Amino acid sequence: MSDDARMAADARAQASLLNPGTSAGALLREARENAGLHIGALAATLKVPVKKLEALESDRLELLPDAVFARALAATVCRILKLDPSPVMRLLPGQVTPPLQAGIKISTASFDRPGMSWHAPLFFRMPKAVVVSASLLVVATLALLFMPSLDRLKLKFGKPPANAAGTMGSAGTASLTETTIARAAVEPMPLAGALAAASGTSAMSASPPALATPASAVPGANATPLLLADTQAAATGLVVFKTRGPTWVEVTDAGGVVQLRKTMGGGESASASGALPLSVIVGRADSTDVLVRGKSFELAPLTKDNVARFQIK
Structure with a gap:
């Protein structure tokens, strides 16, 4: 639309305010025709159905969703056609807010009173005892889920059970004693035969038992090499x-x-x-x-x- 055409359309819009027979739809249709714009092209530009623009230009506002939609559509058309929207907006019906009826009473009752409204959330309508019990149950469940096991705590911070340590110690001592006694019983026999063959006397042949006695009487003599051997193996x-x-x-x-x-x-x-x-x-x-x-x-x-x-x- 040229500047002259826009000024003419604005002048006609201002004149329409003095003429009661002029409507908002007529002003929009006249401005569109003066701009040489087809209604279909305008509908495509605004991305609205052609029927809605036709209803607006023919002042059949009941075919539109509501008054707010009609005013918004008219303002958009004025912006596309570069037309002053003030005269058009004055001719369109505004949004009417229905007043409150005098007979309606607004309830101000608190939910804390015995007669609380049943529209309150379920949480506020539950007895306090039920809410407290449910909360304690949730806390106990979370504690059981995230609490480390007792065995892991004992392994990390505690000492091994006394009975287990005693069993291990007694078993190791018994095994070591049996090994020492077995070696002590086997070793004196070759020693006695060697001494008897070397000396050839009864006095010297009687001495090996006396030499073998300290070996069997003192288990520590053979236990020490065993412990050293185990340590070296480890x-x-x-x-x-x-x-x-x-x-x-x-x-x-x-x-x-x-x-x-x-x-x-x-x-x-x-x-x-x-x-x-x-x-x-x-x-x-x-x-x-x-x-x-x-x-x-x-x-x-x-x-x-x-x-x-x-x-x-």
Whole structure:
């Protein structure tokens, strides 16, 4: 629309205010025709059905959804046609808000009163005892789900059971005693035969039992070499663990095979080897000494929450 046509349309719109017979739809239709714009092209530009524009231009506002839609559509058409929307808006009906009826009473009753409204949420209509019981049940369930097991707490912070330690100690002592007695009973016989053949006298042949007596009477003489042999055998692995208190260790080789998984008490030792790299986990690093290839290995830099994890390559 040219400036002259727009000014003419605005002048006619202002004149329509003085002419009661002029309508908003007539002003919009006249402005569109003066701009040389087809109603279908205008509908395509606004992306609205042609029937709605026809209803607006023919002042059949009852065919439109509501007065707000009619005013918005008219304002958009004025903006496209570059027409002053004020005269058109004055001719369109405004949004009417129905007044409150005088006979309607607004309830101000509180939900805390005995006669509370049943439109309140279910949570507020439940008895307090039920709400408290449900809350306690939820808290107890969460505590059971996230509480660590008693066995893990004992392993991490506690000492091994006394009966288990006593059973292990008695079994180890009995095994060591039986081995010592068996060796002491076998060793005097070759010693007695050798002495009898060398001396050829009855006095010298009677002396081997006297020499064998201290060996059988003092078990510590043979027990010490056994303990040393066991310690040397445990120290021959690629990684050796020596404990000062309850702990647990796990060693896995490069193929994923578990070479060692053991719960250990204080004063014990264990070793492991396998295909490198070895993945090592130490349950209580503060109670465990580690030797890697015969050298002391520091666990402190690798420890988190008293659990050390490292690899041997």
